[in-house]
Structures are given as structure tokens and as C-alpha cells.
Amino acid sequence: MAKNKAPVTPAVRMLRDENVEFTVNNYKYEEKGGTRVASREIGIDEHYFIKTLVMEDEDKKPLIVLMHGDLEVSTKNLARTIGVKTVSPCMPETATKHTGYMVGGTSPFGTHKKMPVYMEETILDLPTAYVNGGKRGYLFGLDPKEMMRVLKPELVRVGIQRSLYK
Numbered sequence: 001m002a003k004n005k006a007p008v009t010p011a012v013r014m015l016r017d018e019n020v021e022f023t024v025n026n027y028k029y030e031e032k033g034g035t036r037v038a039s040r041e042i043g044i045d046e047h048y049f050i051k052t053l054v055m056e057d058e059d060k061k062p063l064i065v066l067m068h069g070d071l072e073v074s075t076k077n078l079a080r081t082i083g084v085k086t087v088s089p090c091m092p093e094t095a096t097k098h099t100g101y102m103v104g105g106t107s108p109f110g111t112h113k114k115m116p117v118y119m120e121e122t123i124l125d126l127p128t129a130y131v132n133g134g135k136r137g138y139l140f141g142l143d144p145k146e147m148m149r150v151l152k153p154e155l156v157r158v159g160i161q162r163s164l165y166k
Contacts, residue, residue, distance in 0.1 A: 009134030010100060010110025015142075018150045022140040025130060029104065029137030035069025038130070038139060046070040049139070050123060050131045050147075052106045054095035054115075057084040062098045064108050066119040066131070066147070071159035078158040082118065105136040108151055119153035 015022055027041035039046035049069035056062050057079070065073050079087045089095075092103040100112035108117060108131065123129055129144040147153070 007133070007135050007138060009107065009138075011107035011132075011134035011140070012110075014110040014150070015140065018146075020142060020146045020150060022142040022146075024133070025139040025141055027137050027139070031104070039069065042130070042139070044130065048126055048128065048130055050129045052108045052132055054090045054098055054106060055087050056090050056094070057082075058086045059084075062090060062094075062113065062115045063087070064111070064115050064117045064153075065156075065158075066108060066117065066123060066151075066153065067159055068120060068123065070162060071120070072162050074158045074160045077160075078118065078156065081156050081158060082116075082154070101132075101134055102136065105132055105134060105138070107132045107134040107140075108147070110134060117151045117153035118156045118158075119147065119151070120159045121155040121157055122159070124148065124155075 025042050027038055030037045035046050035049040038049050046069040051067050053065040067073050075087045095103055098113045099106050123144050126144050128141050130139045130141050133140045
């Protein structure tokens with residue numbers, strides 16, 4: 001179970017209900033800092049941080065994509081892979097409505113709405129993945145195989161190098 005003080009979020013409740021072992025990693029959240037800030041603050045390579053991205057298809061059906069912190073999602077490849085015309089990020093308010101979490105604190109665990117989850121398959125190669133715990137500045141460290149067991153995501157290969165021009 002949690003080894004440090006864990007705020008009780010829906011994500012924590014779900015992991016405890018599923019008997020998932022996890023570590024708690026708190027850091028100083030910075031607006032729009034993303035996984036770069038988490039990496040800097042915790043001192044772990046950004047590739048190990050997993051972004052929870054709430055997206056939607058052309059019919060506005062929501063979905064979650066789990067991606068390495070140092071990569072972006074090729075929405076064109078994702079759409080082709082899952083058999084839809086287009087995929088795009090949700091507006092922050094829409095993402096919050098679907099998940100119950102504020103953007104910057106979105107966890108794939110314990111979301112309000114059940115949505116399909118797609119996970120970059122190379123996440124399974126990590127010894128430990130760091131994923132948001134449902135609150136800004138709060139991450140879980142856990143075995144990616146536990147993410148597979150609990151979330152039952154479809155594995156995809158849609159990660160691309162982050163643009164240098166951002």
C-alpha cells in the first residue's frame with residue numbers, strides 16, 4: 001500500500017480496492033509545467049512519468065491515452081489505430097467533467113465516467129511508472145503491469161518525439 005501520506009482521492013480508493021502497491025510522490029506543482037517539472041522536482045527521467053490525456057473522437061466520445069512524459073501522441077496514428085476519423089484533446093472543462101479531476105491532476109484511476117483507455121505499449125517496459133494520483137503535484141509510483149491489470153487498456157504505438165518548437 002502507500003508508503004507516504006496519500007491524499008484520499010478516487011484514484012487512491014481504486015488502487016486500495018484493487019490491492020495495488022504504490023509509492024506516493026509529492027512535488028511542487030507549477031501551472032503548465034507538466035512532466036518536465038515533475039521530473040525535475042522528483043529527480044527521475046521524464047520518460048518514466050505517464051501523462052493521462054483525455055481526448056475525444058469526431059463524435060465527441062471521450063477516451064484516455066496514457067503516454068510517456070517525453071513523447072507526444074500522434075492523433076492521426078491513434079485515430080487510424082482505433083478505427084475512428086479523428087482524435088483531438090478535450091477542452092479542460094470537458095476533461096474535468098468526464099474524469100472528475102482538474103487538468104494537471106488527472107489520474108486514469110477512479111474517473112467519474114468509464115472510458116476506453118489506450119496505453120503506449122512501451123510503458124510496460126518500465127520497471128516503475130509514475131502516474132498522477134488525482135491531485136496536482138501528487139504522483140503514484142507503481143508497476144506498469146498493475147496499470148494493465150486494473151485499467152485493462154488497449155496497447156497502442158502512437159508516441160512521437162515532442163516538438164522542439166513548443
